[in-house]
Amino acid sequence: MITLYTFGAAFGLPDPRPVVTKTEVLLKLSGLPYQKKRANVRKAPKGKLPYIDDDGTIVADSTFIRFHLEDKHGIDFDKGFIPEQRGVAWAVEKLFEDHLYWAGVDNRWMVDTNFDKGPRRFFDPIPSPVRPLVIAMVRRQVKRNMWGHGMGRHSRAEILRVSARGMDAVADILGAKPFLLGDRPCGADATAFAFIAGALTPFFDDPARDKAMKRANLVAYRDRGMAEWFPQFAKRAVSV
Ligand SMILES: N[C@@H](CCC(=O)N[C@@H](CS)C(=O)NCC(=O)O)C(=O)O
Numbered sequence: 001m002i003t004l005y006t007f008g009a010a011f012g013l014p015d016p017r018p019v020v021t022k023t024e025v026l027l028k029l030s031g032l033p034y035q036k037k038r039a040n041v042r043k044a045p046k047g048k049l050p051y052i053d054d055d056g057t058i059v060a061d062s063t064f065i066r067f068h069l070e071d072k073h074g075i076d077f078d079k080g081f082i083p084e085q086r087g088v089a090w091a092v093e094k095l096f097e098d099h100l101y102w103a104g105v106d107n108r109w110m111v112d113t114n115f116d117k118g119p120r121r122f123f124d125p126i127p128s129p130v131r132p133l134v135i136a137m138v139r140r141q142v143k144r145n146m147w148g149h150g151m152g153r154h155s156r157a158e159i160l161r162v163s164a165r166g167m168d169a170v171a172d173i174l175g176a177k178p179f180l181l182g183d184r185p186c187g188a189d190a191t192a193f194a195f196i197a198g199a200l201t202p203f204f205d206d207p208a209r210d211k212a213m214k215r216a217n218l219v220a221y222r223d224r225g226m227a228e229w230f231p232q233f234a235k236r237a238v239s240v
Pocket residue numbers: 017018019041047048049050060061062063097
């Protein structure tokens with residue numbers, strides 16, 4: 001039995017971190033039995049979530065978890081799709097994970113009102129006398145990470161501009177298809193669904209969200225994925 005280590009539901013979503021939701025969708029697509037457990041991120045093998053324990057084999061990072069499912073269990077998430085489609089799917093996946101992800105971090109962590117109702121809550125279990133210190137330290141670290149990536153060097157207007165372009169690109173690739181490559185999901189749909197659901201959650205104020213909501217196919221795609229994989233969240237992801 002595979003155990004997926006998660007943060008747990010928040011912000012009207014199955015998990016606040018899209019890469020965790022991505023991994024759960026991959027597990028659902030694989031058809032393999034799995035269970036979920038709340039993790040202590042400080043004890044995670046790479047200091048990040050997700051990771052899995054597959055009968056004693058620990059695999060960290062959503063991409064390496066995918067590779068593991070492919071290698072050990074013989075799953076081909078892109079079965080039936082030609083190399084060009086597989087290539088587009090992989091590029092879309094990494095557009096979300098290595099580019100648009102940072103626009104989401106900026107909106108959730110650097111916009112005070114969003115931080116206060118969102119990520120600040122992660123620190124509630126910390127004893128109150130030291131909490132403000134820990135919060136300030138972690139927020140500084142997130143800012144440094146954003147700077148190191150490069151997204152953090154842009155103004156908010158610039159971040160919104162590049163993230164809107166990215167979401168438009170995905171909406172254009174998706175077009176009228178139910179899933180990224182056609183009538184059935186491929187591996188990258190796990191990522192696209194997770195990130196689009198996160199970007200569209202009404203939990204946060206986000207001009208990028210307002211813009212993305214105008215792309216009806218993205219909204220329908222999010223709704224389709226929620227109904228298919230997380231029906232218990234379908235309502236909450238739409239109105240929190
Ligand atoms: N490349 C990794 C990214 C994992 C990642 O960045 N996880 C973040 C959440 S999105 C994390 O666990 N950060 C530590 C924390 O939130 O304390 C993957 O795809 O799994």
